[in-house]
Amino acid sequence: MTVNILFAATESRWPQYEAPLRDALKAAGVTDYRLATEMPPEEVDYIVYAPNSPLRDFRPYVNTKAVLNIWAGVEGIVGNETLTQPLCRMVDAGLKEGMVEWVTGQVLRHHLGLDRVLARQAGDWCPEVPPLARDRRVGVLGLGELGAACAEALARLNFRVAGWSRRPKDLPGIVTQHGDDGLRAVLAETEILVLLLPLTAETENVLDADALARLPGGAVIVNPGRGALIDDAALLAALESGHLGHATLDVFREEPLPADHPFWRHPKVTVSPHVASETRPSTAAEVLAENIRRGEAGEPFLHEVDRGAGY
Numbered sequence: 001m002t003v004n005i006l007f008a009a010t011e012s013r014w015p016q017y018e019a020p021l022r023d024a025l026k027a028a029g030v031t032d033y034r035l036a037t038e039m040p041p042e043e044v045d046y047i048v049y050a051p052n053s054p055l056r057d058f059r060p061y062v063n064t065k066a067v068l069n070i071w072a073g074v075e076g077i078v079g080n081e082t083l084t085q086p087l088c089r090m091v092d093a094g095l096k097e098g099m100v101e102w103v104t105g106q107v108l109r110h111h112l113g114l115d116r117v118l119a120r121q122a123g124d125w126c127p128e129v130p131p132l133a134r135d136r137r138v139g140v141l142g143l144g145e146l147g148a149a150c151a152e153a154l155a156r157l158n159f160r161v162a163g164w165s166r167r168p169k170d171l172p173g174i175v176t177q178h179g180d181d182g183l184r185a186v187l188a189e190t191e192i193l194v195l196l197l198p199l200t201a202e203t204e205n206v207l208d209a210d211a212l213a214r215l216p217g218g219a220v221i222v223n224p225g226r227g228a229l230i231d232d233a234a235l236l237a238a239l240e241s242g243h244l245g246h247a248t249l250d251v252f253r254e255e256p257l258p259a260d261h262p263f264w265r266h267p268k269v270t271v272s273p274h275v276a277s278e279t280r281p282s283t284a285a286e287v288l289a290e291n292i293r294r295g296e297a298g299e300p301f302l303h304e305v306d307r308g309a310g311y
């Protein structure tokens, strides 16, 4: 039977994904298939999807076996009540690699004080030797696919890493915490805080004024997770009071960040335009093809979203 795959992850992605998907389907042994950006809804077996797709009403897709998201984050689709089919999120080796590089780079930037060095190029000789990573405490909120990979990479560089997740977790070389007390314990010990939580009803504003106040003075925030994890007004207040040293933000409540947003002009904020990492078509295609193979073989899908938990 022909497997019908609708590519609905926005049309601009189609030229990047078509060839890798065809290669990956072949490698996965899925040979009898139709892959297209349009087809009658009732014929569709699988939808390759992104939450910014114009497709919002899944009711006509009565025979669809799974919706395969090419993004890691699903907050833009998980609450869609027309979507009753299994929803899988993206876990991609390329996405993970990129995030580890970006987070490690940002942590090293703040750890080594590179901004201060760059600001002194007009002749200001100031021999300020940074501490070793073994003496720097980094906290990672979210120890999933991306957070755990970043925490492990930072621990390999000798940083003292503590992490926080919803459920208890055991990661070699990392002090792991969960629950409200666990969050407070991580915050109290963190000089550089990395946010890699999904945005859910429970994680929205997790960094509110109270949480920010628990960080030691001079702490730095690095947020490649989601903008709404942080209370923007509380963050600005903590930066302005001098309690926080800096915030490097890759994600925002509204994207692109509006031109008049105070983050753009704030001397202690670095705005990064949601580029920390991206799904890479060649590696992501293998995950999509494997899930289609699984669906056809009656095997459980990889990375199915827990609708109750919201991620």
Ligand code: NAP
Pocket (backbone or CB within 6 Å): 072, 073, 074, 091, 095, 141, 142, 143, 144, 145, 146, 147, 148, 164, 165, 166, 167, 168, 169, 179, 196, 197, 198, 199, 200, 202, 203, 224, 225, 226, 250, 251, 274, 275, 276, 277, 278, 311
């Ligand atoms: P994931 O594998 O689902 O991991 C999520 C982690 O957050 C898990 O450790 C989970 O705990 C924890 N968590 C969830 N709810 C929590 C809560 N209420 N309290 C404490 N911990 C909680 O997700 P991922 O693949 O690592 O991706 C994380 C996020 O990164 C995505 O959702 C997306 O928002 C963001 N992202 C950003 C970019 C970018 O370019 N800026 C790119 C990709 C992804 P458990 O381990 O107990 O489940």
